[in-house]
Amino acid sequence: MSTLNGKERLLITGGAGFIGSHCISYFCRKGFDVVVVDNLSRKGATHNLQWLKESVNFRFYQSDICDYLAMQAVFQQECPFDVIIHLAAQVAVTTSVLDPRTDFDINACGALNILECFRLYSPDALLIYSSTNKVYGELNKIALVEGENRYQFPDRIGISESQPLDFHSPYGCSKGSADQYVIDYARIYGLHTVSFRQSCIYGERQFGVEDQGWVAWFIIAATLGIPITICGNGKQVRDLLHIDDLVKLYYLSIIHRDILKGEVFNVGGGYSNSLSLLEFLELLQRKKIDISYTFGATRQGDQHIFISDNTKAKNILNWEPIIPYQDGINRLIDWISHNRELLKRINDIA
Numbered sequence: 001m002s003t004l005n006g007k008e009r010l011l012i013t014g015g016a017g018f019i020g021s022h023c024i025s026y027f028c029r030k031g032f033d034v035v036v037v038d039n040l041s042r043k044g045a046t047h048n049l050q051w052l053k054e055s056v057n058f059r060f061y062q063s064d065i066c067d068y069l070a071m072q073a074v075f076q077q078e079c080p081f082d083v084i085i086h087l088a089a090q091v092a093v094t095t096s097v098l099d100p101r102t103d104f105d106i107n108a109c110g111a112l113n114i115l116e117c118f119r120l121y122s123p124d125a126l127l128i129y130s131s132t133n134k135v136y137g138e139l140n141k142i143a144l145v146e147g148e149n150r151y152q153f154p155d156r157i158g159i160s161e162s163q164p165l166d167f168h169s170p171y172g173c174s175k176g177s178a179d180q181y182v183i184d185y186a187r188i189y190g191l192h193t194v195s196f197r198q199s200c201i202y203g204e205r206q207f208g209v210e211d212q213g214w215v216a217w218f219i220i221a222a223t224l225g226i227p228i229t230i231c232g233n234g235k236q237v238r239d240l241l242h243i244d245d246l247v248k249l250y251y252l253s254i255i256h257r258d259i260l261k262g263e264v265f266n267v268g269g270g271y272s273n274s275l276s277l278l279e280f281l282e283l284l285q286r287k288k289i290d291i292s293y294t295f296g297a298t299r300q301g302d303q304h305i306f307i308s309d310n311t312k313a314k315n316i317l318n319w320e321p322i323i324p325y326q327d328g329i330n331r332l333i334d335w336i337s338h339n340r341e342l343l344k345r346i347n348d349i350a
Protein backbone atom coordinates (compact mmCIF):
# COMPACT_ATOMS: atom_id res chain seq x y z
CA MET A 1 0.00 0.00 0.00
CA SER A 2 1.20 3.52 -0.81
CA THR A 3 1.17 6.30 1.74
CA LEU A 4 -0.25 9.49 0.27
CA ASN A 5 1.13 12.88 1.22
CA GLY A 6 -2.18 14.49 0.29
CA LYS A 7 -0.61 16.74 -2.32
CA GLU A 8 -0.57 14.31 -5.22
CA ARG A 9 -1.16 15.87 -8.62
CA LEU A 10 -4.17 14.36 -10.35
CA LEU A 11 -5.33 14.76 -13.94
CA ILE A 12 -9.01 14.06 -14.62
CA THR A 13 -10.12 13.92 -18.25
CA GLY A 14 -13.86 14.37 -18.74
CA GLY A 15 -13.88 16.07 -15.36
CA ALA A 16 -16.93 18.22 -16.07
CA GLY A 17 -19.11 15.14 -16.65
CA PHE A 18 -21.10 13.13 -14.14
CA ILE A 19 -18.39 10.85 -12.75
CA GLY A 20 -15.67 13.47 -13.28
CA SER A 21 -17.43 16.20 -11.31
CA HIS A 22 -17.71 13.88 -8.31
CA CYS A 23 -14.03 12.97 -8.66
CA ILE A 24 -13.02 16.65 -8.71
CA SER A 25 -15.08 17.44 -5.64
CA TYR A 26 -13.82 14.39 -3.70
CA PHE A 27 -10.12 14.64 -4.56
CA CYS A 28 -9.92 18.43 -4.13
CA ARG A 29 -11.39 18.05 -0.66
CA LYS A 30 -8.81 15.37 0.10
CA GLY A 31 -6.07 17.89 -0.76
CA PHE A 32 -5.04 16.58 -4.18
CA ASP A 33 -3.74 19.11 -6.69
CA VAL A 34 -6.35 18.62 -9.42
CA VAL A 35 -6.04 19.41 -13.13
CA VAL A 36 -9.06 18.92 -15.39
CA VAL A 37 -9.45 18.47 -19.13
CA ASP A 38 -12.89 18.55 -20.76
CA ASN A 39 -14.23 19.87 -24.06
CA LEU A 40 -17.62 20.57 -22.43
CA SER A 41 -19.45 18.67 -25.16
CA ARG A 42 -21.86 16.96 -22.77
CA LYS A 43 -25.04 18.82 -21.91
CA GLY A 44 -24.80 19.87 -18.27
CA ALA A 45 -20.98 19.88 -18.28
CA THR A 46 -20.79 23.68 -18.18
CA HIS A 47 -23.14 23.73 -15.23
CA ASN A 48 -21.08 21.10 -13.38
CA LEU A 49 -17.96 23.15 -13.99
CA GLN A 50 -19.54 26.34 -12.69
CA TRP A 51 -20.82 24.52 -9.60
CA LEU A 52 -17.37 23.05 -8.95
CA LYS A 53 -15.58 26.39 -9.41
CA GLU A 54 -17.75 27.86 -6.66
CA SER A 55 -16.74 25.19 -4.15
CA VAL A 56 -13.22 23.85 -4.84
CA ASN A 57 -9.93 24.86 -6.52
CA PHE A 58 -8.53 23.17 -9.59
CA ARG A 59 -7.01 24.11 -12.92
CA PHE A 60 -9.21 23.66 -15.98
CA TYR A 61 -8.28 23.18 -19.64
CA GLN A 62 -11.10 23.30 -22.18
CA SER A 63 -9.46 20.91 -24.62
CA ASP A 64 -10.33 17.92 -26.73
CA ILE A 65 -8.62 14.59 -26.01
CA CYS A 66 -8.62 13.92 -29.78
CA ASP A 67 -6.21 16.83 -30.21
CA TYR A 68 -2.83 15.26 -29.42
CA LEU A 69 -0.94 18.56 -29.51
CA ALA A 70 -3.38 20.07 -27.03
CA MET A 71 -2.96 17.05 -24.72
CA GLN A 72 0.82 17.29 -25.02
CA ALA A 73 0.59 20.97 -24.05
CA VAL A 74 -1.42 20.13 -20.92
CA PHE A 75 1.07 17.44 -19.90
CA GLN A 76 4.10 19.62 -20.62
CA GLN A 77 2.58 22.44 -18.58
CA GLU A 78 1.41 20.32 -15.64
CA CYS A 79 3.48 17.13 -15.44
CA PRO A 80 4.50 15.07 -13.64
CA PHE A 81 1.16 13.70 -12.53
CA ASP A 82 0.87 11.13 -9.77
CA VAL A 83 -2.52 9.89 -10.97
CA ILE A 84 -4.49 10.15 -14.21
CA ILE A 85 -8.19 9.30 -14.22
CA HIS A 86 -9.29 8.96 -17.82
CA LEU A 87 -13.05 9.47 -18.08
CA ALA A 88 -13.57 11.60 -21.20
CA ALA A 89 -15.58 9.63 -23.74
CA GLN A 90 -18.48 9.41 -26.12
CA VAL A 91 -20.76 7.55 -23.74
CA ALA A 92 -23.89 6.40 -25.61
CA VAL A 93 -24.17 3.08 -27.47
CA THR A 94 -26.92 4.52 -29.71
CA THR A 95 -24.75 7.49 -30.75
CA SER A 96 -21.89 5.11 -31.52
CA VAL A 97 -24.15 3.17 -33.90
CA LEU A 98 -25.11 6.38 -35.71
CA ASP A 99 -21.56 7.72 -35.92
CA PRO A 100 -18.99 4.96 -35.31
CA ARG A 101 -16.06 7.02 -36.61
CA THR A 102 -16.48 9.87 -34.12
CA ASP A 103 -17.04 7.30 -31.39
CA PHE A 104 -13.76 5.58 -32.31
CA ASP A 105 -11.88 8.89 -32.60
CA ILE A 106 -12.85 9.87 -29.06
CA ASN A 107 -12.93 6.56 -27.23
CA ALA A 108 -10.05 4.71 -28.87
CA CYS A 109 -7.77 7.36 -30.43
CA GLY A 110 -8.46 9.87 -27.65
CA ALA A 111 -7.57 7.24 -25.06
CA LEU A 112 -4.39 6.43 -26.97
CA ASN A 113 -3.47 10.14 -26.89
CA ILE A 114 -3.80 10.12 -23.11
CA LEU A 115 -1.81 6.87 -22.82
CA GLU A 116 0.95 8.29 -24.99
CA CYS A 117 1.21 11.50 -22.96
CA PHE A 118 1.19 9.36 -19.80
CA ARG A 119 4.02 7.16 -21.14
CA LEU A 120 6.13 10.08 -22.36
CA TYR A 121 5.56 12.74 -19.70
CA SER A 122 4.34 11.03 -16.52
CA PRO A 123 5.45 7.39 -16.61
CA ASP A 124 5.46 7.10 -12.82
CA ALA A 125 1.78 7.92 -12.55
CA LEU A 126 -1.08 5.47 -12.02
CA LEU A 127 -3.58 5.57 -14.89
CA ILE A 128 -7.16 4.68 -13.96
CA TYR A 129 -9.41 3.88 -16.90
CA SER A 130 -13.21 3.90 -16.70
CA SER A 131 -14.04 0.90 -18.84
CA THR A 132 -17.43 -0.74 -19.16
CA ASN A 133 -19.22 -4.04 -18.72
CA LYS A 134 -20.15 -3.68 -22.42
CA VAL A 135 -16.76 -5.29 -23.22
CA TYR A 136 -18.49 -8.62 -22.42
CA GLY A 137 -21.07 -8.18 -25.18
CA GLU A 138 -24.57 -9.53 -25.13
CA LEU A 139 -23.69 -12.52 -22.89
CA ASN A 140 -26.07 -14.61 -24.94
CA LYS A 141 -24.31 -17.90 -24.13
CA ILE A 142 -25.10 -17.58 -20.43
CA ALA A 143 -28.19 -19.45 -19.24
CA LEU A 144 -31.05 -17.21 -18.16
CA VAL A 145 -34.41 -17.66 -16.57
CA GLU A 146 -37.18 -15.26 -17.57
CA GLY A 147 -39.20 -14.35 -14.50
CA GLU A 148 -42.35 -12.26 -14.40
CA ASN A 149 -40.51 -8.97 -13.94
CA ARG A 150 -36.85 -9.75 -14.50
CA TYR A 151 -34.30 -12.03 -16.05
CA GLN A 152 -32.22 -14.10 -13.62
CA PHE A 153 -29.10 -16.23 -13.69
CA PRO A 154 -30.12 -19.75 -12.59
CA ASP A 155 -26.65 -20.75 -11.40
CA ARG A 156 -24.53 -17.73 -10.54
CA ILE A 157 -24.72 -14.36 -8.89
CA GLY A 158 -22.49 -12.32 -11.13
CA ILE A 159 -20.08 -11.93 -14.02
CA SER A 160 -16.39 -12.06 -13.14
CA GLU A 161 -13.30 -10.87 -15.03
CA SER A 162 -12.85 -14.41 -16.43
CA GLN A 163 -15.84 -13.83 -18.70
CA PRO A 164 -14.55 -13.84 -22.33
CA LEU A 165 -14.46 -10.46 -24.05
CA ASP A 166 -17.00 -9.97 -26.82
CA PHE A 167 -17.06 -6.40 -28.13
CA HIS A 168 -20.52 -5.68 -29.49
CA SER A 169 -21.58 -2.25 -30.85
CA PRO A 170 -19.14 0.46 -31.91
CA TYR A 171 -19.12 1.75 -28.31
CA GLY A 172 -18.22 -1.74 -27.06
CA CYS A 173 -15.42 -1.91 -29.64
CA SER A 174 -13.97 1.55 -28.98
CA LYS A 175 -14.12 1.31 -25.19
CA GLY A 176 -12.93 -2.30 -25.34
CA SER A 177 -10.03 -1.30 -27.54
CA ALA A 178 -8.93 1.34 -25.02
CA ASP A 179 -9.42 -1.20 -22.22
CA GLN A 180 -6.95 -3.54 -23.96
CA TYR A 181 -4.44 -0.74 -24.61
CA VAL A 182 -4.56 0.21 -20.95
CA ILE A 183 -3.71 -3.36 -19.96
CA ASP A 184 -1.00 -3.60 -22.61
CA TYR A 185 0.71 -0.33 -21.63
CA ALA A 186 1.40 -1.99 -18.29
CA ARG A 187 2.73 -5.13 -20.00
CA ILE A 188 4.83 -3.51 -22.71
CA TYR A 189 6.01 -0.36 -20.96
CA GLY A 190 5.87 -1.47 -17.32
CA LEU A 191 3.45 1.31 -16.34
CA HIS A 192 0.91 1.34 -13.52
CA THR A 193 -2.59 1.02 -14.97
CA VAL A 194 -5.96 -0.26 -13.89
CA SER A 195 -9.16 -0.72 -15.87
CA PHE A 196 -12.49 -0.71 -14.08
CA ARG A 197 -15.22 -2.42 -16.09
CA GLN A 198 -18.07 -0.47 -14.64
CA SER A 199 -21.73 -1.44 -14.44
CA CYS A 200 -24.47 1.17 -14.34
CA ILE A 201 -23.31 4.18 -12.31
CA TYR A 202 -25.93 6.58 -11.00
CA GLY A 203 -26.24 9.53 -8.66
CA GLU A 204 -26.59 13.24 -8.17
CA ARG A 205 -25.50 15.59 -10.98
CA GLN A 206 -26.14 12.92 -13.61
CA PHE A 207 -27.74 14.65 -16.56
CA GLY A 208 -29.21 11.41 -17.88
CA VAL A 209 -30.72 11.40 -21.35
CA GLU A 210 -32.75 8.86 -23.29
CA ASP A 211 -29.58 7.31 -24.72
CA GLN A 212 -27.46 7.12 -21.58
CA GLY A 213 -27.85 7.26 -17.82
CA TRP A 214 -31.26 5.56 -17.68
CA VAL A 215 -31.75 5.67 -13.90
CA ALA A 216 -31.45 9.46 -13.83
CA TRP A 217 -33.27 9.79 -17.14
CA PHE A 218 -36.40 7.94 -15.93
CA ILE A 219 -36.68 10.24 -12.91
CA ILE A 220 -35.88 13.39 -14.90
CA ALA A 221 -38.43 12.42 -17.57
CA ALA A 222 -41.08 11.75 -14.92
CA THR A 223 -40.32 15.08 -13.22
CA LEU A 224 -40.52 17.02 -16.49
CA GLY A 225 -43.51 15.09 -17.84
CA ILE A 226 -41.64 13.56 -20.77
CA PRO A 227 -42.92 10.14 -21.92
CA ILE A 228 -40.22 7.47 -22.20
CA THR A 229 -39.69 4.40 -24.33
CA ILE A 230 -38.63 1.13 -22.71
CA CYS A 231 -36.44 -0.69 -25.22
CA GLY A 232 -37.37 -4.38 -25.09
CA ASN A 233 -39.66 -5.96 -22.51
CA GLY A 234 -38.25 -4.10 -19.50
CA LYS A 235 -37.01 -7.28 -17.79
CA GLN A 236 -33.36 -6.34 -18.43
CA VAL A 237 -31.44 -6.29 -15.16
CA ARG A 238 -28.59 -3.97 -14.20
CA ASP A 239 -26.65 -3.68 -10.96
CA LEU A 240 -26.65 -0.07 -9.84
CA LEU A 241 -23.52 1.44 -8.32
CA HIS A 242 -23.82 4.79 -6.58
CA ILE A 243 -21.25 7.36 -7.64
CA ASP A 244 -19.87 7.77 -4.09
CA ASP A 245 -18.97 4.07 -4.02
CA LEU A 246 -17.20 4.39 -7.37
CA VAL A 247 -15.15 7.44 -6.33
CA LYS A 248 -14.13 5.61 -3.14
CA LEU A 249 -12.95 2.74 -5.35
CA TYR A 250 -10.77 5.12 -7.39
CA TYR A 251 -9.27 6.40 -4.14
CA LEU A 252 -8.54 2.88 -2.89
CA SER A 253 -6.86 2.06 -6.19
CA ILE A 254 -4.51 5.03 -5.69
CA ILE A 255 -3.62 3.67 -2.26
CA HIS A 256 -2.95 0.26 -3.81
CA ARG A 257 -1.17 1.66 -6.86
CA ASP A 258 1.99 -0.40 -6.31
CA ILE A 259 0.21 -3.66 -7.16
CA LEU A 260 -1.77 -2.26 -10.10
CA LYS A 261 -0.03 -3.09 -13.35
CA GLY A 262 -2.61 -3.81 -16.02
CA GLU A 263 -5.22 -5.12 -13.59
CA VAL A 264 -8.89 -5.24 -14.55
CA PHE A 265 -11.82 -5.31 -12.15
CA ASN A 266 -15.52 -5.74 -12.70
CA VAL A 267 -17.26 -3.22 -10.49
CA GLY A 268 -20.96 -2.74 -9.96
CA GLY A 269 -23.62 -2.65 -7.31
CA GLY A 270 -23.70 -6.46 -7.16
CA TYR A 271 -26.69 -8.73 -6.73
CA SER A 272 -28.28 -6.84 -3.83
CA ASN A 273 -28.34 -3.63 -5.89
CA SER A 274 -29.70 -5.18 -9.05
CA LEU A 275 -32.99 -4.03 -10.55
CA SER A 276 -34.87 -4.64 -13.76
CA LEU A 277 -36.35 -1.68 -15.62
CA LEU A 278 -39.84 -2.90 -14.69
CA GLU A 279 -38.85 -3.17 -11.01
CA PHE A 280 -37.43 0.35 -11.16
CA LEU A 281 -40.69 1.69 -12.64
CA GLU A 282 -42.64 -0.05 -9.86
CA LEU A 283 -40.33 1.48 -7.27
CA LEU A 284 -40.97 4.95 -8.72
CA GLN A 285 -44.72 4.33 -8.77
CA ARG A 286 -44.61 3.37 -5.07
CA LYS A 287 -42.98 6.77 -4.47
CA LYS A 288 -45.85 8.41 -6.42
CA ILE A 289 -43.49 9.35 -9.25
CA ASP A 290 -45.67 8.80 -12.29
CA ILE A 291 -44.03 8.09 -15.56
CA SER A 292 -45.65 7.64 -18.92
CA TYR A 293 -44.04 4.87 -20.97
CA THR A 294 -44.41 2.68 -24.01
CA PHE A 295 -42.39 -0.32 -25.18
CA GLY A 296 -40.08 -0.14 -28.20
CA ALA A 297 -37.64 -2.41 -30.02
CA THR A 298 -34.80 -4.10 -28.13
CA ARG A 299 -31.47 -2.32 -28.58
CA GLN A 300 -28.82 -4.21 -30.51
CA GLY A 301 -26.31 -5.93 -28.27
CA ASP A 302 -28.28 -5.07 -25.11
CA GLN A 303 -27.46 -7.44 -22.27
CA HIS A 304 -30.50 -9.18 -20.77
CA ILE A 305 -28.78 -9.12 -17.44
CA PHE A 306 -25.56 -7.82 -16.06
CA ILE A 307 -24.61 -8.18 -12.43
CA SER A 308 -20.99 -7.66 -11.51
CA ASP A 309 -19.11 -10.20 -9.43
CA ASN A 310 -17.09 -7.79 -7.27
CA THR A 311 -15.05 -10.50 -5.53
CA LYS A 312 -11.71 -9.51 -7.07
CA ALA A 313 -12.11 -5.84 -6.10
CA LYS A 314 -13.04 -6.91 -2.58
CA ASN A 315 -10.07 -9.25 -2.22
CA ILE A 316 -7.41 -6.99 -3.75
CA LEU A 317 -8.63 -3.44 -3.09
CA ASN A 318 -10.72 -4.11 -0.01
CA TRP A 319 -13.67 -2.46 -1.78
CA GLU A 320 -17.32 -3.23 -1.92
CA PRO A 321 -20.35 -1.02 -2.50
CA ILE A 322 -21.93 0.27 0.68
CA ILE A 323 -24.76 2.51 -0.55
CA PRO A 324 -27.97 0.48 -1.02
CA TYR A 325 -29.87 1.42 -4.16
CA GLN A 326 -32.88 2.46 -2.05
CA ASP A 327 -30.80 5.23 -0.39
CA GLY A 328 -28.96 6.21 -3.56
CA ILE A 329 -32.17 6.55 -5.54
CA ASN A 330 -33.73 8.71 -2.82
CA ARG A 331 -30.72 11.01 -3.01
CA LEU A 332 -31.01 11.21 -6.79
CA ILE A 333 -34.74 11.97 -6.59
CA ASP A 334 -33.99 14.79 -4.14
CA TRP A 335 -31.33 16.25 -6.40
CA ILE A 336 -33.61 16.12 -9.43
CA SER A 337 -36.52 17.71 -7.62
CA HIS A 338 -34.26 20.55 -6.39
CA ASN A 339 -32.90 21.14 -9.90
CA ARG A 340 -36.11 21.01 -11.90
CA GLU A 341 -35.60 24.40 -13.58
CA LEU A 342 -32.00 23.62 -14.55
CA LEU A 343 -33.06 20.25 -15.96
CA LYS A 344 -35.82 21.95 -17.96
CA ARG A 345 -33.27 24.31 -19.49
CA ILE A 346 -30.85 21.48 -20.24
CA ASN A 347 -33.62 19.46 -21.89
CA ASP A 348 -34.79 22.51 -23.89
CA ILE A 349 -38.19 22.64 -22.23
CA ALA A 350 -39.76 26.09 -22.07
Ligand SMILES: NC(=O)c1ccc[n+]([C@@H]2O[C@H](COP(=O)([O-])OP(=O)(O)OC[C@H]3O[C@@H](n4cnc5c(N)ncnc54)[C@H](O)[C@@H]3O)[C@@H](O)[C@H]2O)c1
Pocket residue numbers: 013014015016017018019020037038039040041042045063064065066086087088089090091106110130131132133175198199200201202213
Ligand atom coordinates in the same frame (compact mmCIF):
# COMPACT_ATOMS: atom_id res chain seq x y z
N1 LIG B 1 -22.10 6.45 -16.21
C1 LIG B 1 -22.04 5.13 -16.36
O1 LIG B 1 -22.97 4.41 -16.03
C2 LIG B 1 -20.79 4.50 -16.95
C3 LIG B 1 -20.70 3.09 -16.99
C4 LIG B 1 -19.55 2.50 -17.53
C5 LIG B 1 -18.51 3.29 -17.99
N2 LIG B 1 -18.64 4.65 -17.95
C6 LIG B 1 -17.52 5.45 -18.44
O2 LIG B 1 -17.19 6.44 -17.48
C7 LIG B 1 -16.73 7.62 -18.14
C8 LIG B 1 -17.46 8.84 -17.64
O3 LIG B 1 -18.85 8.67 -17.86
P1 LIG B 1 -19.92 9.73 -17.36
O4 LIG B 1 -21.15 8.97 -17.04
O5 LIG B 1 -19.33 10.63 -16.34
O6 LIG B 1 -20.19 10.51 -18.73
P2 LIG B 1 -20.36 12.08 -18.99
O7 LIG B 1 -20.83 12.20 -20.40
O8 LIG B 1 -21.16 12.73 -17.93
O9 LIG B 1 -18.85 12.61 -18.88
C9 LIG B 1 -17.94 12.54 -19.95
C10 LIG B 1 -17.25 13.89 -20.05
O10 LIG B 1 -16.29 13.82 -21.11
C11 LIG B 1 -16.34 15.02 -21.85
N3 LIG B 1 -15.88 14.71 -23.21
C12 LIG B 1 -16.52 14.00 -24.17
N4 LIG B 1 -15.76 13.94 -25.28
C13 LIG B 1 -14.62 14.61 -25.00
C14 LIG B 1 -13.45 14.92 -25.75
N5 LIG B 1 -13.33 14.51 -27.02
N6 LIG B 1 -12.46 15.63 -25.17
C15 LIG B 1 -12.60 16.06 -23.89
N7 LIG B 1 -13.69 15.83 -23.14
C16 LIG B 1 -14.68 15.11 -23.69
C17 LIG B 1 -17.81 15.47 -21.81
O11 LIG B 1 -17.95 16.87 -22.04
C18 LIG B 1 -18.20 15.06 -20.40
O12 LIG B 1 -18.02 16.12 -19.50
C19 LIG B 1 -16.87 7.36 -19.63
O13 LIG B 1 -15.61 6.94 -20.12
C20 LIG B 1 -17.85 6.22 -19.72
O14 LIG B 1 -17.65 5.42 -20.87
C21 LIG B 1 -19.75 5.27 -17.43
